[in-house]
Amino acid sequence: MNFFADVIQPILALLVFPGGLFVLALGLVYLWVNRKLVARLQNRIGPRWFQPVADVVRLFVKEEIIPEDANPALFVALPIVGLAGVLTASLYVPLFGMAAPFSYPGDLIVTVYLLSLLTLCIGLAGANSTGRFSLVGVTRTLTQMFSYEAPFLLALLSPAIIAQTWQISEIIAYADGRWLMFTHPISFVIAIIALMGKLEMPPFDAPEAETEIVAGAMTEYSGRGLALFKLGHGAELVIGVALVTALFMGGTANPLIWLAQTAVMLLVLSLVQVLMARLRIDQTVGLWWRYGSVLAIVQIVILIVWERIVA
Amino acid sequence: MSTEERIAEARARLAPFTDAVEEAAPDRLNAPLPVEQLLPAAAALIEGQWSYLTTITGTDLGPEAGEFEVLYHFSSGALVTTVRVRIPRDEPAVPSVCGLIPAASFYERELMEMFGIVVEGTPNPDRLFLPDDWPVGVYPLRKDFDPSEATVVIEKDPAND
């Protein structure tokens, strides 16, 4: 077997280029862009460019306190597992305008569930550290997760149905440059809003509503664990945005256009963040189940009917 | 309803309980009453939402006088009618007005913890303001209260240094 192609190249892909370090660095940059945009839209100056890097490094060197009634092994392992899940998801999504290093039938489903692995880890971490606020944070994180998961998948389903495949690269090949955004408007909008729910950005930030439950599931975390979760959050932002742009804005070939597209997407996310008040958890669940899922299904029905008429 | 009319109305409402209603200031009436007359007088004053109980003030007339004076301030428009009740210092007790005015429980709790006046029938006798580690039986707003009785030795935890 060709040693380089089968062993070195995948490890390199996982650890360095499209996978690990690159996604983490890009995640930090995107977190900074998001914070800066939100601050500028709130008429504030906002953090300096190296702020997320300073935050994460500082958290790494800080003392990590593990509450006694939490299971220490789990307490330390969960952030690592969460981050690992998100990094492996980055292998299947075309990043930086290049084809994904690995692609096989069904990788769309795997990517979405690897992304929600991080949310699950956050939920478990909160439950493990049995403080009052983390318990409230956990119930909110998980209820919110079950509410946006279905519409998110349904929204990503519509391009897959048209291309009759679960493979991201085949969907892109099918679309070959056509921007599915215009042919699938409803699922594009739902995908963006569901992405905001997944990343717990306002108006869906009830799970870490600073004024109500301190920091939700993350309340007991400090030092390394918190740093790993922040990195995971950054990586999740990059991969989420990359996934939506790849499917709906026609997988592009060169990195510049890709960066431009993701920047526009970040601007849209920040705008929605600034304009909205935080929804109570029962309102978000109601919103998703009443409108989110129904609209996604309507979009799919239209597609299928349109497919029948045209084909 | 001008202040004069309000004064006349207040005098009319208090007539059956006392005739010693005197005008201490252009917009202030004083109505000294025995303890038993307190509840009926309060009921008369707030009947028909004509006035509302602003607050209850406890005053210590001093160990020599041997009496507390509890003031119930009922305001209506610009007029404040103060119902004054004197109670002996050794076993001070006052009936609770919470039956008529539910919101008065805060004022009564403050009265109890600051002066040690027993308010019979108040729904919740717990402390309102004083800290949990405040010694029992020490009433700060009494004239003979000396702060040294209540000081808790603040030991700074050496581990924190």
Place this chain on the structure above:
Amino acid sequence: MAERPNSGPLQTIIDEITAWSRINSPWAVHFNAGSCNGCDIEILATLTPRYDVERFGIKLEGSPRHADVLVCTGPVTRQARERLVRIYEQMPEPKFVVAVGACALTGGVFQGCYGVCDGVDKVIPVDLYIPGCPPRPEAIIDGFVKLLTALKQAKEGQAA
């Protein structure tokens, strides 16, 4: 921090980076130990557009676990004393305490009242005092900058 045995060049680089990160992202948690809210609204004002401490990386965190700096206001009433000590102990090392306002320094105008412990340093060790009743947002920011530069010197003193 004790001098590490292998304090070769690698070690100084690590110390350098640690010091740099601590100085550039000091997260704060705010505790009102019986203050009249004058200082609290000035602390909140430092977050708003005109002063915006996020430029220096200062973020107001909800949980003491996430914070390096405990910003404490108020003359530490007896009821709030035990809670203040608990929050101080929940914070991970290295932690700093900033006492904001005359009340937090010495009990201020309420000094001697029975319900008051006359100042934060009677209860927990304080690293920085910001006088004023209330201190202006600029004074609070200046206090933070002084704390950070003192931190930098402490690091250089050690690393050099």
Place this chain on the structure above:
Amino acid sequence: MINGNVKPAEKFVVPIGPQHPALKEPGHFELTIDGETVTAASARLGYAHRGIEKGAESRSYVQTLYMMERVCGICSHIHGTAFSLVVEKLAGVEAPPRAQAIRVLVAELERIHSHLLWVGVGAHEAGFDALFMYSWRDREVVMDILEALTGNRVNYSANVLGGVKCDVTPEAAETILKGVDFLEERARQYLEVVQSDAMFLRRTRGVGTMTREEALTLGVVGPTARASGVTQDLRKDAPYAAYPDFPINVITETAGDLEARFIVRVKETIESCRIIREVLANLPEGELTTRMPRRVKEGEAIVRLEAPRGEVFYYVQSDGTDTAKRVKVRTPTIANMASVLHLSVGHQLADVPMILAGIDPCFSCNDRSVRLTSAHGNDVWTWEKLRQHGIEAYR
């Protein structure tokens, strides 16, 4: 673990945070429930209890004035004015008309600053941080005016026993007018935002509704009462300082929910701008203070003022020396909280989160847990569980 249904005669403790910017007396609430209905409600305060009333008995009048301005940092001028007025009443002295007018001017500026602050904190509690940032940015304008006028942004100590110590020069009047025009225009914009922003209305419309009847029986004061239709404003009912010469019109709403309280407060900001212009237009001439005797003759006096949050009540007893015999202060937040707590009695357990959140939207409690003490031991419910319990109960 208490499964869903709640046993009878259980005491149910709702602790609401040890500190919170708008509520001066942080503490926690206790509700006793019988089955599903709340039978009794009370609270435990004291986190900010400094023993001011006892302190006043050992300080001279001048020192006590300085302390009284620090009862509450957000409405310190009102407490200073109240104490000055009550001591002047005791001493039988009357501050000159120019001083009274300047007191009204600073009081209205403080009302604008307090209302904008509250709109910001209320929005922050509902997660609408953009409104928080914008309203606090505009609030800086009124802070600058106050600083130019009195020398300090918060706790401005404009009052002196017998008058004021800061004067309004023509240039100062110019900057105030310019600032007030900007504030009025911003306030109108916030009025529109508060009434039309869909996401914000989801969190405020129909929340913690209190009818006019309930407001009257419970003795609620200030904007919370006016939002339920109670036309009660001490600046009109019992005018003090220079308010007789500058009549105000009382702003009321009828809905009585959170949105109505936001509307009343923003409209009052606009009304304050109008009063400030009127005061500046015809500011009486004359000196700023009168002579004030050091020793105040024996007697007692009562003063009631309209603070941004409601009626402040001052009662002072003097005994001929230069220190007060008894000083009683009743802040508006205590009255509002005491009376509205009783609103929850008789209501369903499921409504409790809405009612408690309703009286003051900035109930930011970071210790919001609910202890359900029942006959056989107690169990800690989180606030969220209480809310979920409410939602299931209504499903």
